[in-house]
Amino acid sequence: MFCKDPIYTPKYATLIATFTALCLAVGKLIVGIMSGSVAVLASAIDSLLDVGISVFNFFALKKSEKPANSKFNYGLGKLESLAATFEGFVIALSGMYILYTSCVKFISSHTIENLHYSVGVMIVSFCVTFCLVWYLQKVAHKTNSQVIKADVMHYKVDLLSNGAVLCSLVVISISGFDKLDAILGIAIAVYIMISAFKLIRESVLLLLDRAIDPHIFARVQEVLENAPITSYHALRSRLVGNIIFIDVHLVFHAEITLLEAHRICNTIEEQIRALDTSLVWEINAHLDPYDDSEFDVILQRT
Structure with missing residues (x-):
């Protein structure tokens, strides 16, 4: 294609x-x-x-x-x-x-x-x-x-x-x-x-939007685990032809600047795309200052 x-x-x-x-x-x-x-x-x-x-x-x-x-x-x-x-x-x-x-x-x-x-x-x-x-x-x-x-x-x-x-x-x-x-x-x-x-x-x-092959998914997880972020969650994937759609929430320190977080996010996306250059990667990354569970605790305290 x-x-x-x-x-x-x-x-x-x-x-x-x-x-x-x-x-x-x-x-x-x-x-x-x-x-x-x-x-x-x-x-x-x-x-x-x-x-x-x-x-x-x-x-x-x-x-x-x-x-x-x-x-x-x-x-x-x-x-x-x-x-x-x-x-x-x-x-x-x-x-x-x-x-x-x-x-x-x-x-x-x-x-x-x-x-x-x-x-x-x-x-x-x-x-x-x-x-x-x-x-x-x-x-x-x-x-x-x-x-x-x-x-x-x-x-x-x-x-x-x-x-x-x-x-x-x-x-x-x-x-x-x-x-x-x-x-x-x-x-x-x-x-x-x-x-x-x-x-x-x-x-x-x-x-039915089946997830991508487990070995490719594991390599994506490896990239995220080695990235300079606090954590990640809500990682999802689906395959359409030779296009892989990835959705993920990336958690950063609350004090980090938006510019720096965006730079790290771009690097992560480049590393994921490099896993298989024969595929087309559509990556949608959401940047969070806290993990969702931590954010719920913060809201309860305020």
Whole structure:
């Protein structure tokens, strides 16, 4: 999201993913219809869904990057999590459809024709998907985009399913056991639905303002504990895309000047931001002359 190199921006990545998924979907759909392989057809349907998801993600990212305004004071960063949640539900639905189709194929007798075409298209699909996952992982590492992380998980599932389909087709060509195609389709469907549940869960937690990762939170606490302040309290955090929001109350000696307290506060904020420069930090520090409990005692005495 905040990457200087255009090729590693989330929007550019979604365009590449869209074009790649479209090409793979068309190729697998043609071969799947020709061969009658339920596993290849299931993979084709999954790729078609990838196209729709990637287009949706592109517009979600475009909207989420718009600056804050009078209506949305904190920006539209949560659109990324909404897009990822939507993607998870679509993946789950595709898994259910693949499961249904595979069960029907398993019960009924079917023979795979033009097996060499199916093997060829799955080899190409596996290699292309591998390259796409590598690229998306690099973008996710540079930007920490929730949508791209969801895409990485999604295409890793595709990579595994493509590899499994390829292996099954090779086994079928050797053994002639056509029902392995349907059995593998069932296994892929179950794996897809489990992955979708994990993705939905992670996205919903972000929509509910889940706190940042414990190890990053502990490092923030370490900075505060080593700072030249009396104490701190009301430390809170939440994550939106690659933006970390931190709220904290910093307690200073009552005699300190406002200028000096402000200088120390700026230093603390710089140290926190230096913990991970790939993230965007929004820090809201409130300066207190007393701890809240001490202040209550002072008010009772006056």
